[in-house]
Amino acid sequence: KTTKLILLDSLLQEMNVWLLTLTLLLASDQGWAKKKSKKKVNLFSSEALKCLVCKSLVEEIEFMISKVDPKKKTETGTFRLNADGSQTRNIIPYARSQAHLMDVVDTVCKNFEDYAQATYKSSGKPTIIRIVTHEGNMSPQFGEVDIVPDDELNTKLKFYCENIVEDQEDTIMEIFAKEGENMDIELCSKRSNLCEDPGQPPEEYEFEKEEL
Numbered sequence: 567k568t569t570k571l572i573l574l575d576s577l578l579q580e581m582n583v584w585l586l587t588l589t590l591l592l593a594s595d596q597g598w599a600k601k602k603s604k605k606k607v608n609l610f611s612s613e614a615l616k617c618l619v620c621k622s623l624v625e626e627i628e629f630m631i632s633k634v635d636p637k638k639k640t641e642t643g644t645f646r647l648n649a650d651g652s653q654t655r656n657i658i659p660y661a662r663s664q665a666h667l668m669d670v671v672d673t674v675c676k677n678f679e680d681y682a683q684a685t686y687k688s689s690g691k692p693t694i695i696r697i698v699t700h701e702g703n704m705s706p707q708f709g710e711v712d713i714v715p716d717d718e719l720n721t722k723l724k725f726y727c728e729n730i731v732e733d734q735e736d737t738i739m740e741i742f743a744k745e746g747e748n749m750d751i752e753l754c755s756k757r758s759n760l761c762e763d764p765g766q767p768p769e770e771y772e773f774e775k776e777e778l
Contacts, residue, residue: 609692610683610714612726617761618694619678619726620754626677627742628749629700630670634661667739675727683723684711694723734758 608614638660660666681694687710695707716722731738737757741749754761 609685610716613760614692615683615694615723616726616730617754618683618692619723620730620758620760621750622678622681622694623674623727623730624750624753626674627670627738630674631661631666631742634659634666636661640665662743662745664739664743667742670742671731671735671738675724675731678723678727681723683714683716685714686711730758730760 636659639657640660640663642656642658642663680697682697683692683694684707685692692714693711695711696705699705734753734757737753741752741757746752750761751764755763
């Protein structure tokens with residue numbers, strides 16, 4: 567009887583060890599799976615923000631151009647005399663003149679102090695929005711997004727804008743000299759490669775909402 571008790575006790579100990587080992591393995595697998603599930607795309611990487619800032623930059627430039635009185639004109643051309651003593655001068659709208667566009671690129675990035683980063687409630691995709699509209703009203707997009715706080719946001723977005731303007735100043739002066747469609751694609755995808763070419767199939771990511 568004693569031998570049977572010893573054997574039974576030994577068997578129970580082995581079962582306990584086996585159960586403990588199994589429990590640890592399951593816990594390890596669950597921990598790995600949990601860690602794997604938490605791995606997600608960095609929504610606001612520098613690459614993502616540069617693209618978002620570039621697209622918003624196009625909107626800001628177009629708005630600044632649209633605010634100029636269309637009746638306001640300026641002279642362009644050369645002051646050099648032609649062979650007959652005349653000068654070749656043109657009268658064009660001031661809004662898209664080189665003089666006004668130069669003022670625009672010098673001041674447009676200050677507008678990004680009024681932006682915040684956010685994710686769309688419907689998809690979790692990242693975006694940046696104006697906190698207030700140009701008219702001083704609350705952004706109508708607030709109901710569609712969740713704001714993602716960032717202590718460096720005001721300076722970060724402005725910094726990215728300034729870098730884009732510095733690198734693409736000649737391109738900006740060229741393409742905004744005349745009206746056109748899809749300026750964001752032209753500047754941000756085709757000219758600067760800051761955004762994916764919409765003609766190419768985009769990579770698919772499953773965005774997760776940031777924990778606030």
